[in-house]
Amino acid sequence: MNRKVQPLLEEINITPLTDIFLVLLIIMMVVAPMLNFRGLPAAFNPGSAEPGVAAANVLLVEVGADREFRVNGKATESDDLLQVLRAAADEFAGGAEIVVHPDAQLAGMVFALNAVERAGFDHVSVTARQGVPLGS
Amino acid sequence: MRRATDKSVIAEINITPLTDVFLVLLVIVILVAPFMASMRKGVRPPQVLGGTTLDPQALTLEIDRDGGYFIEGRHVPRSELADTLSARVPSLPEKTLVIRGDRESQSAATLTAMDAARSAGVEQVILAGISQTEPRAPLPARTRLGGPRP
16 A cells, blocks of 8 residues: 655745844844944043133033033033033134033033034033042 | 655754854854953943944943943053053054943043043043934924814
8 A cells, every 4th residue: 555645845944044033133132222332522631620711712611510510600501501502602613611520420521522512512622620630 | 665755754853943043143142242341231321412433443441430440341440540551552553542431430530531541642532422312303283193283
């Protein structure tokens, strides 16, 4: 008696391919947030600055210890900082100087730097507030 | 005599898909490992809007919440920071230093690092942050759901 002959399976097995792509998808989902870094160029001015005093045509942005901002000596809320800086961008051709209190958190300093950059200032420098020496 | 069309049953597990998956995993781990090595756990950079793309090959200095310095995962005492940078900078193709600091670290630590970098011959310092999406402008009243029709 003849045994029944099974037909040949003439399709490509895509299971390994699917496995690989699923693993790739999971890895990309895990790694993607870690790669989402951007950078802000920052020029450091070694001379410490006196609070409230800036060179001619240079806008002074002060970052205080408790995330308080002052633009040319005037207290400014963080929500209004970008708007104030944009309004002043055309007036100060010499650029902007960010004076940072050393006790200020980095988030405040980066926030000010980001706002100055977005406001359209060409020359931006970061300096430490006078009277507070940096560690060495 | 056995017929030519008869096929014996293969009673073994097909490990080809498993091997494929592990080979892909191996390649990904090899590619990602150098990047992950330079990323210190617990450092949460501040958020930035816009900014420039970071060069993954650039020398990266990490600053943790307590103001500790780390280069390629190794702790660098503050007193040795300038010397360490001075030793590394001449071999860099571009004299750029990326500073990836914790958002809650004191700015003094970053300013000190920027000062040391300048002394070491770094031409450009870049402060790294996590990209934040631009907040969307509110829709005009006419297109809001439930808004007045024109």
